[in-house]
Amino acid sequence: MKRTHLPLNALRVFDAAARHLSFTKAADELAVTPAAVGQQIRALEDTLGVVLFKRMTRNLELTPEAERALPALRAGFLQFEESVRILQDAQGSRVLTIAAPRDFTAKWLAARLAGYARANPEVRFVLAASDGAVDFTQANLDLAIVFDGEPQEEGIHGRVIAAETLVLVGAPGAEADGSRIAHPGDLEATGLTVADAGLALDAAALGLGLAKVPATLAAADLAAGRVVPIGEPEPSAQSWWLIAPTPQWRQAKVRAIVEFLLA
Incomplete structure (x- = not known):
């Protein structure tokens, strides 16, 4: 008999x-009715x-053919169970590999992963820039x-x-008309140029100018008083998104870390 049948x-x-x-x-x-078992x-x-069975008055008795077939059948089911275990172990790995921009990892992600790791000490993270x-x-x-913006690529959820909003920040006491630190997210600025918004925040905290950055990145520095807001936040057309191919969202480890990060 063919496997598909x-x-x-x-x-x-x-x-x-x-x-x-x-x-x-x-x-x-099997959580079904006896009639359903008989039909199967x-x-x-x-x-x-x-x-397969001799129907006796009070019980069932296996036929010789059924007796001979059962060991191979049960060995096959054990192999199925082992296959399922291997699949679950592979996707249930306690290693989570996450890619994120360096500044986002430093200013937002790392602290939250540390909190998750304290509650789940068996988890190990691999962080890629x-x-x-x-x-x-x-x-x-x-x-x-x-x-x-919202992911548009087919197969990516x-x-x-x-x-997100954009905030202009500077060191405590900074003047609102100070020079603005340029970075890839703020190419209109004409002051000091740095590689990313995280470095712009650090430079602003040192008094090297003002930095316009995503509010999510600035939140910890604002809370710590390293920088202060200058003026009102501006709307942003972009936001921080957690993304992965659609099938990966079915993995328990991915769902767990996502729910933690969004809590």
């Missing part, structure tokens, strides 16, 4: 009925062209974080971390 559900019913030698007890194990056994007998589009086909990533 194997009556796997009926074979599972046969195994239960053979162990109990009772359709009623097999039905209890009759259908299996018709498919295979053999009799990303400065633009993430190619999941070329990297063994569980999750990525990008500063962008995302959840937004928070609606």
Whole structure:
């Protein structure tokens, strides 16, 4: 019989009925009715062209053919169970590989991953730096974080971390008309130029100018008093998104870390 035609559900019913030698007890194990068990056994007998049970007055008795077949059947089910365990172990790995821009990792992500690790000491993180589009086909990533609009790429699903605004910040006592630090997220600035918004924040805290940066990045520095807001926040067309190929969102480890980060 071809593999695609194997009556796997009926074979599972046969195994239960053979162990109990009772359709009623097999039905209890499988959470179905005794009539459903009887129907599956009759259908299996018709498919295979053999009799599996001798129906006695008070119980069932296996036919010699059924007796001979059971060891191989049960060995096959054990192999199925082992295959499922291997698949679950692979996707249930306690290693989480996350790609994110360096400044986002330093200013927001790292502290939250530390909190998650304290509550889940068996988890290990692998952090990769990303400065633009993430190619999941070329990297063994569980999750990525990008500063962008809603994901439009086919097969990529995302959840937004928070609606974003842009804030202008400077060191305590900084003048509102001070020079503005340039970085890839603020190319209009004409002062000191740095590689990313995180470095712009650090430079602003040292009094080297003002920095216009995403409020999410600035939150910890604002709370600590390293920088102060200058003027009112501005809306941003982009936000921080958690993204991954759609199938990866089914993994328990991905769902768990996402829910923690969004809590």
